[in-house]
Amino acid sequence: MIMLFTSPALAEDVAWGKPVKGVRLGLAVVPSSGPLPTELELEALAQNTTSAPQQLPAQACNTVLWTSFTLLHVRTANGRVFSYPIGAQGDVTNLHPHGPVNLAPGETLRERFSLKHVVKRPTENPGDAELWTLLETPRQVELWVEFVGDSGAPRIRSGHLKHRLGLPPAKVPMQEKRCVSQIAAGGSTACALLRDGTPWCWGAHPPGARGIGEDAPASRGPSPLPLLAGSTVELGVELDIACMRTSTGAAYCAGGNLDASEAAYGEPGGHPVRVQHLEGATALDGAQCARVADGSLACWSLLGPPPPTPEGLVALRWEESAPGVVQVARGGGFTCALRRDGALWCWGANESGQLGTGADTPQPGPTRVSGLPQEVISVAAGTSHACAALRDGSLWCWGRSEYGALGLGDARTRSVPAPVPGMSEVVRVAAGEQKTCAWKKDGSLWCFGDLLLDPPFPALTRVPVEMKGLDHPVEEVVFGFRHTCARTTGGGAGNVFCWGENTEGQSGSSELRTQSPVVRVSLPGQAVALTAGEAFTCAITTDGSAWCWGRGTGGQLGTKRTSSSARPVRVRLPCPG
Numbered sequence: 001m002i003m004l005f006t007s008p009a010l011a012e013d014v015a016w017g018k019p020v021k022g023v024r025l026g027l028a029v030v031p032s033s034g035p036l037p038t039e040l041e042l043e044a045l046a047q048n049t050t051s052a053p054q055q056l057p058a059q060a061c062n063t064v065l066w067t068s069f070t071l072l073h074v075r076t077a078n079g080r081v082f083s084y085p086i087g088a089q090g091d092v093t094n095l096h097p098h099g100p101v102n103l104a105p106g107e108t109l110r111e112r113f114s115l116k117h118v119v120k121r122p123t124e125n126p127g128d129a130e131l132w133t134l135l136e137t138p139r140q141v142e143l144w145v146e147f148v149g150d151s152g153a154p155r156i157r158s159g160h161l162k163h164r165l166g167l168p169p170a171k172v173p174m175q176e177k178r179c180v181s182q183i184a185a186g187g188s189t190a191c192a193l194l195r196d197g198t199p200w201c202w203g204a205h206p207p208g209a210r211g212i213g214e215d216a217p218a219s220r221g222p223s224p225l226p227l228l229a230g231s232t233v234e235l236g237v238e239l240d241i242a243c244m245r246t247s248t249g250a251a252y253c254a255g256g257n258l259d260a261s262e263a264a265y266g267e268p269g270g271h272p273v274r275v276q277h278l279e280g281a282t283a284l285d286g287a288q289c290a291r292v293a294d295g296s297l298a299c300w301s302l303l304g305p306p307p308p309t310p311e312g313l314v315a316l317r318w319e320e321s322a323p324g325v326v327q328v329a330r331g332g333g334f335t336c337a338l339r340r341d342g343a344l345w346c347w348g349a350n351e352s353g354q355l356g357t358g359a360d361t362p363q364p365g366p367t368r369v370s371g372l373p374q375e376v377i378s379v380a381a382g383t384s385h386a387c388a389a390l391r392d393g394s395l396w397c398w399g400r401s402e403y404g405a406l407g408l409g410d411a412r413t414r415s416v417p418a419p420v421p422g423m424s425e426v427v428r429v430a431a432g433e434q435k436t437c438a439w440k441k442d443g444s445l446w447c448f449g450d451l452l453l454d455p456p457f458p459a460l461t462r463v464p465v466e467m468k469g470l471d472h473p474v475e476e477v478v479f480g481f482r483h484t485c486a487r488t489t490g491g492g493a494g495n496v497f498c499w500g501e502n503t504e505g506q507s508g509s510s511e512l513r514t515q516s517p518v519v520r521v522s523l524p525g526q527a528v529a530l531t532a533g534e535a536f537t538c539a540i541t542t543d544g545s546a547w548c549w550g551r552g553t554g555g556q557l558g559t560k561r562t563s564s565s566a567r568p569v570r571v572r573l574p575c576p577g
Contacts, residue, residue: 014045015144015161022050023103027145027161030112032248034274035231042072044111044145048103055102072113075142179544179575184237185533186287188554189255191235191242192222192546192573198229199244200573203533204554207242207255208272221560221572227272228252237531238287238330244272245284251275253287253313275300278315285328289335290315295324297337318366320345329431331381342375343368344388352384353415354399360415371416372396382431387438388417395423395438403434404462405449411462423464432479437486438464443473445486452482452500454517469518470497480532480550483507485521487530487539496521496530496539505566506535506550512566523547523568538571546571 014026023046030041048054074082103109143161182193189203201207202222225232225244234245241256252272278300280293289299298315318325318337327338334348334355345366346355353360356369369388378389385399385406396417397406404411407420425441435449446464451457457465467474472488472495483500485507498507499518508521525541532538536550536557547568548557555562558571 016045016047019049022048022052022054024049025145027143029143029161033114034248034250035229035246036227036252036272036274039114039116039274041112041114042143042145044113045108046101046103046111047108048105051105053102053104071146072115073144073146074115179573180540180546181544182235183529183531183538183540183546184235184242185531185536185538185556186237187240187534188551188556189237189240189242190531190533190536190538190548190556190558190571191237192540192571193232193235193244194573194575195544196230197232197247199225199232199235199242201225201242201255202558202571203240203556205240205255206555207240207253207258221555222558225254225272234284236284236287241287243275243284243287245281245290249278249280249282249293251278251281251284251290251315258313273313275313275315277317285325286330288330289328289337291325292317294322295340296321297325297328299335318345320366327379329379329381329386331386331431332383334381334386336369336379336381336386337366338376338379342377342391344372344376344379345369346381346386349384352400352413354381354384354386356386356398356415356417358416369417378426378428380429380431380436382436383433385431385434385436387420387429387431387436389426389429389438393425393427393441395420395426395429397436400434401462403450403460405431405434405436407436407448407462407464409462420464430477430479432484433481435479435484437467437477437484439474445470445474445477447484450482451484452515454515459515467518471495476530478530478532478537480506480537481534483516483532483535483537483550485530485532485537487527492526493523494520496523496527498537501535502566504535504551504564506532506537508537508549508566508568510566521549521568539568545575546573 014028016024016026026045028043030043033039033041072084179194180192181195184191189206191199191201193199200222208225228244231246232244233247236243239256241253241258243251243253245251252274254272258273278290278298281290282293283291289297291297297318300313300315324340325337326340329336331354334346336344336346338344345368347363347366350360350362355363355367357367358370374390374392376388377391380387382405385397387395387397389395396419398414398417400413402411408418423438426438427441428439430437435451437445437447439445445467447467448461448464451461452459470486470488472490474486475489476487478485483498483506485496485498488495497518497520499516500507502509502513502516507516507519509516509519523539523541525543527539527541529540533556536548538546538548540546547570549565549568552564553562557565557569559569
């Protein structure tokens, strides 16, 4: 629906044309527009520049709206011009007057519309398909609006407005030569966010790749998501799907089954899908939830019910999330959220009692975890278990314990939280595939479950053991499918340690084997961020470069090769050096 506004225009935001008969026309880009071409919102303005009433010429007719005689022109970088009638795309009979439009002295009429009102889906119009192809590559485009008057009357044109779709308005300077600001991995895919706001992805089936499923090409090197170039401020990856938050507070996802989506584009092939009903997002929590400006939590489904709708992904607001959410933990098909008041809520799959409700019935919406005697300060979710650190320093776990992931000394599943013996002064917890690690107040790290360590540790550690030989307090722990890596607060270039399965070098040891002791990874610099996929690991170093090691047969290491490496290799990103 096209809306009519009457308000003063900001001259610095408007490209004005020369006045004709006392009326000048302009064009403005709405600052909150999305990065995709069809989401670009424009405002055509008509301003009376005189001290007397003026009339915006249009054909006076009871059946034709004056906006039907308004044209939008788009000129791309190669000189092609595409023209579209604006007002003919929707019924605005009740909003617009018929015939000429009268403007009071100094009055400005603002007509807001977006490209989605005028650019059809690529499959409906070959010309639009060509425009989509041109706009997918981040380039500067030129837009202007033309108002056509009565037969024989002169045409009144607005000024031309240049705008870069998918690119920042100016080059963002590198901060201390750091190129990569964030990195995330999941499954066989990894993505990095560059300082200029452009996400780059690589792997077996990277988000944004042309093709669907097995037909999607394996990446021989990282490639950008051009439609989100320059606008991304945060990213998360889960199961080969990347979700990104933009500077406007919107979220987009690409990859996996979403690359087959025809919603809003008419053809499959890597187009980002916008998360509907999500505005004002301030932080991503993984790839399926976001916190919004009022502190509440909104989540959407990538794989399970409800499936992506024809309109794309739909976010559901958790109304009981007030007074705000401080942490979200994503497990295998279930989610837990920690509120500011220390209350813990979980929802989703529950076949192993991982929701902590005392039953094994799945819950589509947030359900309070019962049986916790105090406020929760940290929560972690594994594939089918969860753990929480409480205010008194105790550690409680529940769910599946086949490999000792609950730290209770046995393999019995629990559907209600149980305290882990011997664990006190716990301040933080993390969990992965049948394994758990917890931080104590003194900085020590204790782990249990399917650790796959060499003696003297058993491969399956059903009670907590202290991880020795890490030199410094641990800042971050990440889990692959059967390996674990930790980043410490000091140690210079040697501050990353890995253990567990190393069949493809994912634990950083040159000796390929199913079990590996704690190994110091030979990075060229100190790591400042860490992430892990199924059988590979990646890190950002202090110089802003990204490095990966482990399985690379599907392009997971971000080079032009498809081979594995136990030695970290530099990801081929457009970074200096």
